[in-house]
Amino acid sequence: MLVLNQQEVGSLLDIDQLVEALAPAMADLSAGSVSQPPRTGAQVPECEGMLAVMPVYLPSSKALATKLVSIFPQNARLDLPTHLAIVAVFDAATGSPVAIMDGTQITALRTAAGSALATKLLARPDSSVLAVLGTGVQARAHARAIPRVRPVKEVRVAGRDEKKATALAQELSAELGILVQATRSYRDAVMGADIVCVATHSPEPVLRGEWLEPGTHVNSVGLNFEGRELDDDAVVKTLVVVESRQAVLAPTPSGANDLIWPIRDGLITEEHIIAEVGELVSGTHKGRTSPQEITLYKSVGVAVQDVVAAQLVITAARERGVGVEIDI
Helix, strand or coil: EEEEEEHHHHHHHHHHHHHHHHHHHHEEEEEHHCECCCCCCEEEHHHCEEEEEEEEEEEEHHHEEEEEECCCHHHHHHCCCCCEEEEEEEEECCCCCCEEECCCHHHHHHHHHHHHHHHHHHCCCCEEEEEEECCCCCHHHHHHHHHHCCEEEEEECCCCHHHHHHHHHHHHHHCCCCEECCCCCCCHCCCCCCCCEEECCCCCCCCCCHHHCCCCCEECCCCCCCCCCHHHHHHHHHEEECCCHHHHCCCCCCCHHHHHHHCCCCCCCHHHHHEEEHHHHHHCCCCCCCCCEEEEEEEECHHHHHHHHHHHHHHHHHHCCCCCEECC
């Protein structure tokens, strides 16, 4: 069995390759040809934590895997990642373990790649100003991924902690070679932005619909079991696309309160979700139809994205001789 650590996974996983590979896999998911049961988890109430399991089988690539992911929001106070994970890959013909690898990098990169794919499908081609709400792992990953699919010339970073926002802006500016600046508020970051990426664990909305101008595209990947990062208006006024209707509308620990609560309160119906990403890929549903529409991709993370990323990592590892083979 191949064992790969976090550094190795990060060095092996190419984001452009991943965005491309996710498209047919998401189409398979929407077509119903993927075995992907709802995410389930064991709660750790004294730490507000959870250990979730996400198994999946993707027949088109004979890929069988499961991710174990721990979600411990209080880790932020300890300067530790709030999400930690491992991915186990199995031989689809025999069920034998093939590989085990760090899943924290997988989660960060596949989530950002999913948003990049949605951005390719939904954002205006001339989108050049990106707002990133959040300062954690996902915020950083999105700031790196989105400029690869749209001609971003300016990035604005906002977070609860101004110092963290400033530090992240400085880091990204040196890395991306484009204008990156921290703003004093979420509103300042969003106003006039073409693309908004919301990546927080906030229980209270950090993005308000009143700030969104015609033509904006929003990627929202934050998940909080007790709250939401988008207000009602940010959902009601947008064309909503998801990875999976079943996943996003499922009970905790899978679904998104950002959509479930407006439906519960009678502000929208389930039909407000116009499409799944896979339906846009296959052409069975349309996304943006005019430059003035506001689009929203609400992500909760699906296991098929993990297995696609893991397969790419394994292929690259074997080609380059990276990792350690062990007997179990």
